[in-house]
Amino acid sequence: MGSYALAAIGRDRPGIVAAVAKVLYEQGCNVEDASMTLLRGNFAIQLVLAAPEEVGREELEAALGAVATELGLQMSVRKVEDTADVPHPSHILTVYGADRPGILYRVTEALAAARINITDLNSRLVGATTPVYAVMLELAVPDGADTSTIASLAGELGVDVTLRELEDDVL
Amino acid sequence: VAVRPVRIYPDPVLKQVAEPVGTSPGPDALELAADLVDTMRSHTRCVGIAANQIGVLQRCVVVDVTDHPKAESCHGLLVLFDPEVLLAEGAEVAREGCLSIPDLTANVRRATRVVVRGREPAGAERIVSADAFEARALLHEIDHLDGILFLDRVANLETDVFRRKQR
Numbered sequence: 392m393g394s395y396a397l398a399a400i401g402r403d404r405p406g407i408v409a410a411v412a413k414v415l416y417e418q419g420c421n422v423e424d425a426s427m428t429l430l431r432g433n434f435a436i437q438l439v440l441a442a443p444e445e446v447g448r449e450e451l452e453a454a455l456g457a458v459a460t461e462l463g464l465q466m467s468v469r470k471v472e473d474t475a476d477v478p479h480p481s482h483i484l485t486v487y488g489a490d491r492p493g494i495l496y497r498v499t500e501a502l503a504a505a506r507i508n509i510t511d512l513n514s515r516l517v518g519a520t521t522p523v524y525a526v527m528l529e530l531a532v533p534d535g536a537d538t539s540t541i542a543s544l545a546g547e548l549g550v551d552v553t554l555r556e557l558e559d560d561v562l
Numbered sequence: 563v564a565v566r567p568v569r570i571y572p573d574p575v576l577k578q579v580a581e582p583v584g585t586s587p588g589p590d591a592l593e594l595a596a597d598l599v600d601t602m603r604s605h606t607r608c609v610g611i612a613a614n615q616i617g618v619l620q621r622c623v624v625v626d627v628t629d630h631p632k633a634e635s636c637h638g639l640l641v642l643f644d645p646e647v648l649l650a651e652g653a654e655v656a657r658e659g660c661l662s663i664p665d666l667t668a669n670v671r672r673a674t675r676v677v678v679r680g681r682e683p684a685g686a687e688r689i690v691s692a693d694a695f696e697a698r699a700l701l702h703e704i705d706h707l708d709g710i711l712f713l714d715r716v717a718n719l720e721t722d723v724f725r726r727k728q729r
Contacts, residue, residue, distance in 0.1 A: 485716050489572045511719050517665035523571055525666060527716055551577065553714045 392441045394423075394473035395451060401464035403434040410458045411436060418454050419443045423473070428513075439471060478531035480510040483557050484541065487525035488550030490516060494524055497548060501540045507532050529557065565604040566597050566616040571663045571711065573617075580612075580619040580707040583643040586685055591620060595641045595683050598624045605661060610699040612706030615662050621645065623680075623703035627696045632656075634694035642680030642688060645704050649677040650697075655717045658702060663711060671717035672698045 399411065408427060415422055425438035442451060451468045459466045486498050495514065502509060507530050514526035532538065538554055545552040569575055583591045594613055602611040602624055610625040625640045627633040652674030659667040676697040678690045692700055702712060 483716060483718065485713050487571075487713050513719050515666060517663070518570070521570070521572060523663070523666075525713060527668070527713075527719055529719055549572075551711075551714065553716075557718070 392421075392443065393447065394471050395420075395440055395442055395448060395468050396471045397436065397438050397440060397451075397455075397466070397468050399436040399459070399464045399466040400430075400433050401462055403429055403432055404462070407434050407462055407464070408436070410462060411455065411464075414454050414458055415440060418446050418451065420446065420451070439473065441473070478508045478510060480529035480531055480557055482530045482532045483555055484528045484530055485525070485553045486528075486544075486550050487523060488548065490518075490522040490524040491548070494548055494550060495526060497544055498526070498528075498541065501544060502528075502530065505532075505536045505538060505540065507536055507538075564597055565600045568601065568605075568611075568615055568661050569617050573662075575614050575617050575619065576662055576706070576711060577709040578614065578619055579709050580614055580621045582621050583681070585681070587643050587681065587683060591622065591643060592683050594618055594620055594622055595624065595643070598622060599639065599641065602626065608661060609695075610703045611661065612703045614706045614709070621707045623700070623707065625696065625699045625703055627699055630695055632695035635692045635696045637690055637692065637696065640688075640690060640700075641683055642678065642690075643683070645678050645680035645700070645707070647676055647701065647704060648679050648689075649675075650701070651675050654698075656698065658698070658712045660702070660712055662706075663713065666713070668712060668716045669718050670702075670712050670715045672701050672715075676700060678704070 421441045423439050423441060427436045448468050448470060455466060509528050510531055511529040516522055516524050541554055542552055597616060598611050601616055602608050609627050609630060613620045613622040621644045623642055623645055627636055628638055650673035653671055654674045655669050655671045657667050658670045674697060675693045678700050680688055682688045
């Protein structure tokens with residue numbers, strides 16, 4: 392079995408996931424982790440799949456080609472490593488404020504400098520009169536990491552910043 | 563008595579702490595409460611509003627979860643000055659939105675049972691024991707009085723269905 396990452400994006404319409412999933416099923420592939428969402432009217436697919444030995448990147452691209460053309464999807468397939476040893480999120484960071492250039496950059500730059508790994512990120516731009524940018528991140532914060540620079544971005548960028556530990560109650 | 567315009571983030575009043583009204587709500591406070599009720603009623607599917615949201619830094623919230631499918635306890639229209647949470651227990655994550663942050667919703671963890679003490683417009687102390695959606699609405703509105711928005715309390719990302727911290 393080989394692992395492949397499939398990325399696709401196109402103007403949203405009903406049936407995109409079904410069309411892609413059908414091809415993968417017919418090729419004997421197993422879809423593992425997937426994240427799919429609507430981004431301002433564009434539907435984005437990110438997934439990692441396991442393919443049978445005889446199905447390689449070229450076979451996958453050929454099989455998916457017709458669907459991509461029919462649905463107007465930009466698509467790419469590439470071989471990846473499938474590893475279960477990934478950082479586990481420990482914190483949630485919310486940053487929101489009047490939109491301006493550089494919010495995402497300055498926040499993630501501070502995270503990178505503190506060796507903090509982003510495990511998940513969603514952002515939304517909303518608001519008709521004053522555009523408001525809100526970004527929510529799940530982070531794997533190493534023990535002893537310095538998070539003080541993140542809080543200090545609030546005043547500098549005129550945004551509201553909340554960093555909290557993820558709750559891990561098991562019910 | 564009037565429907566007042568709702569302040570929209572990033573209006574700074576939404577991040578400010580409101581002042582106590584005190585033991586005998588005066589005419590201004592009563593007018594504020596009436597305006598909050600009218601403003602809440604003017605928005606469909608609005609179950610609560612706090613004074614900050616109409617630009618007044620006085621501690622007053624109104625909540626009404628009547629006929630809401632997620633409500634269990636229901637005290638009808640609640641108008642509370644200087645509300646404080648005496649007890650909060652249980653926890654549940656559910657999606658919330660806010661009049662002052664249109665177009666955004668997020669998963670927020672809140673207590674499932676609360677006891678809130680406040681003062682009614684007539685001046686009497688009122689103790690409300692609420693659960694489920696009414697508890698959530700009260701906590702959301704009381705947060706407004708402290709300049710806290712639901713985005714400050716996001717519990718997890720919508721995509722977080724499978725993920726669990728493993729340490």
